[in-house]
Amino acid sequence: MKKKKTGSDKATVEKVVSEAQTLEQDLIPETETADISTMDACIAHAKTVKHTQQELIKNKDYDFAPEFKEMTMQLYLFGVMWKFSEKLGNVDDARDLAFAALKAMLIEEGLQKQKAERRIEFLQKMSKIDGDHDALAVAIGYESEPDDNSLAEVFDHYIDDVQVSGAFWRLYDRGRKIMLYGGLGIAFVVIWFVTLFLPGNSALSILAAGLIAAALFVIPVFLIGIFIYRTKIKKAKQAG
Secondary structure, X not given: OOOOOOHHHHHHHHHXXXXXXXXXXXXXXXXXXXXXXXXXXXXXXXXXXXXXXHHHHOOOOOOEOHHXXXXXXXXXXXXXXXXXXXXXXXXXOHHHHHHXXXXXXXXXXXXXXXXXXXXXXXXHHHOEEOOOEEOHHHHHHHHOOOOOOHXXXXXXXXXXXXXXXXXXXXXXXXXXXXXXXXXHHHHHHHHHHHHHHOOOOOHHHHHHHHHHHHHHHHHHHHHHHHHHHHHHHHHHHHHO
């Protein structure tokens, strides 16, 4: 005949279950849990700051090269998350946590993991200038306060810099396309002409003629581009 469980048996079972749950919690790395929660908080904070700052500068009509604008925004947000991570008590590893949070944020926004990793490596290099000094965007992001005009302060610093202007970038982009498509077009025309009107040449000779013709087009365009670049930079320095 089976014996009924007494109250003491039930209490013993509950005690064992409770101890097991406590042991399971102890086995979870506390630093990992803390890092994840800190990263989530940093990302949420950065998204709020990004939205607020973009609203404040949307009427300023900044005209910067897309790559520069994107890099500056990301460095600024890194500075924001760095300071926020310190406020949460992660003083020793706040910088690393901020970069980890930024990478997670980029992946959330649709960037592939490998590209996000390469992007973070690039931003880590760009976050330091002149040895051990923080880049301007990082420093201002770190010192920023809610609803201030700190992002505008960053962009205002570069507003007269020709090298990062949108107009200069568009000129570069057009020049690159002219060299690419123009060179290919010239090569095709020469190859077609030699093949059609100068029969008897080997395939290697025809290809060489096309490449030489493309080079005769690309090189002058490239040199003109360099001349325009130096002229604009020289004028910008004189104006400064």
